Amino acid sequence: MRLSRYFIPVLKETPSDAQIVSHRLMLRAGLIRQEAAGIYAWLPLGHRVLRKIEQIVREEQDRAGAAEMLMPTLQPADLWRESGRYDDYGQEMLRIVDRHKRDLLYGPTNEEMITEIFRSYCRSYKDVPKLLYHIQWKFRDEIRPRFGVMRGREFLMKDAYSFDLDEEAARKSYNRMFVAYLNTFARLGLKSVPMRADTGPIGGDLSHEFIILADTGESEVFCHADLLEMGAPGLDVNFDGDLQPLVDQRTALYAATEEMHDADRFVAEVPEHKRVSARGIEVGHIFNFGTKYSEPMNASVAHPDGKERPVHMGSYGVGVSRLMGGIIEASHDDNGIIWPESVAPYGVGIINMRPGDAACDAACETAYQALSKAGKEPLLDDTEDRAGAKFARMDLIGLPYQIVIGPRGLKEGKIELKVRRSGEKHDLSLDDAIDRLAEGKFANG
């Protein structure tokens, strides 16, 4: 992409109403624009990151054996009357009346609708297990939307739903998502810790939140330090195999959110030097809730013995748009965002220090073409802005690498390559820089 044709409206001043760093940086770097309280437009750069996060979430759902579909944003109120949640949900649910005076709502979650879909087609033990997900916009009418996309009202969420014959099979679906989530967050450059959690309005008796640690986290969390050192299971996990040992390994040590915290147990189970208490951000939440919805909504299948019984269900959410805030909270410095390579909107920034200078233009064009061809998605700053503004903007938007091409360096056959995360700089020939970037030979740790 050439910046002169693109649209990255960076702000010079820090927006005064943004309380946390990710919100400030998302506004300043031209990723989002607020359209109403807790409702954001995703500007081109922010949209690219959102799609990359979404795609990683999708790939790991697919790998775990879930099938993607898409439910609508609006739902008939009657579905929620069946489950009993229409009255329970309170003011967070956005209630809507259409022109024919029918009650609709903007879905805050989809347990009811997916149960309706399942029961319409699946009647036999042969029809389970089913593991279905969608990635769709949701709405929760937060009384006080804040922290930018971290607690917005219209937000993008991946929610999966499992339908199983019995509790044992349901546990296997739960484990699939548990493991998929660990891999998902690792690919996003995040260190996540699963913690026993309260089930809240979703219900059920088995539930884990996936928490990333950040000073600006919304709630206090407590865990064993060793959990922070455990790597993700890895993409070669066999999801059809027994996942229980992987799950057990990560649930044996103490880890709890504020609501579930038991100070006595924490002290008894965790040696003092291993006790971590910190602020955390919830990025995923999984629930096993048995027959809570299948019973009132009559989602039953005939078992091999001929008897019909309600299916056992679970639901599994990842906050896709919220993750962008979480990633920035975990990865930034005073100059701006530092994107992990997996979600960076562009892979390399090329700064043309003197557009119009034939040598600079030619070198930039060479770099742009070669890096495009190598799949590095370069962003070329070909604007007339002054050098300081170009450097500041490139740091602010946080692409992993920068190539600076100016007339003085070119005379000596050199360009400058900068690694955004470490700040380390290399004077290289253009060919060297291109080759090493194309081959992934710089550490962006």
Place this chain on the structure above:
Amino acid sequence: MRLSRYFIPVLKETPSDAQIVSHRLMLRAGLIRQEAAGIYAWLPLGHRVLRKIEQIVREEQDRAGAAEMLMPTLQPADLWRESGRYDDYGQEMLRIVDRHKRDLLYGPTNEEMITEIFRSYCRSYKDVPKLLYHIQWKFRDEIRPRFGVMRGREFLMKDAYSFDLDEEAARKSYNRMFVAYLNTFARLGLKSVPMRADTGPIGGDLSHEFIILADTGESEVFCHADLLEMGAPGLDVNFDGDLQPLVDQRTALYAATEEMHDADRFVAEVPEHKRVSARGIEVGHIFNFGTKYSEPMNASVAHPDGKERPVHMGSYGVGVSRLMGGIIEASHDDNGIIWPESVAPYGVGIINMRPGDAACDAACETAYQALSKAGKEPLLDDTEDRAGAKFARMDLIGLPYQIVIGPRGLKEGKIELKVRRSGEKHDLSLDDAIDRLAEGKFANG
């Protein structure tokens, strides 16, 4: 994908309330499920087609130089009060009140919001041209939703918006979208004809609808037969060059929708044997509306002479979800859907005639692995259903090719390959079939 783990709930009976063939086939083939009047869930197979259509639309927008972003589904009513459309829009606009009694609406289109975004950041002639698009769910509260996704209430639309210094520059943006649309529809396997159209509630003086012909089309259209024979401009068009000749070539001959039709001109301009009057489906609509929104909403830029003037705008829509219905209307037979290869949910169906038979299972696995590796996205029917049901389902869901693997054929080293569109069948060795499919050596015309 293995069918035994997937979710394609085909219906045996034809739904009685579906009036047109695309609606019937989408329900029968398990592509969609109605959740409320004009509101559909996209089941896994339908979701895959939707994403493929969306991706082709996206690629052609990008090629034409448009930058993708994403605006939210909900909009503040105040924006529409600024443009004057809040009261004009009538009951088709879904109006919503949030918990703090603020007026919101579910966006039916985005002229107001994108104008607000543009004016917030762009003030100078150096900031134009801008060509921005998003692909987002919209809502129009149709009084009588019908024809399935062809006239739903919640629908997926690509809408682009252009901002230019003056009328001449605006015309260039218009031409970019005009040409991009012809290529888009061609890639979707559709023959589209641009027709002068009424501008309706969007406004402006220059507008074209892109129409595909189908017996079940919603409105009557009239055009010169030669327009149906003109190919698309092709993907190697230089969008930075002069597109006017390409546009002129396609607008010189008579073509008009019902509202714009002039019977006298039709007779005068088109020789009798070239007069086509037919039913058409609108799949795209482009508008050049000058300063209709920029003036009331104060979206102005300083010109080189220092004076501020309102920018000239256009908007450009493609009905992404509606296109699925349009493609099926244009491509089906008595047995079901016939997907063009570009949007087929899977590229090849493999039917295992006897799951559990070692030779059949092994051959199917070989085909599945080899075709997956070749990027052909196979769907393997490994279910226990009887042969007739398998054949009928595979025809119904309309994948371009089918490989049938049974014990009798295998004994002679043969499998059957069927081309869905022509019905033509080939007895081949498995290796031959795989090689020829991988190399794209069967005509699916």
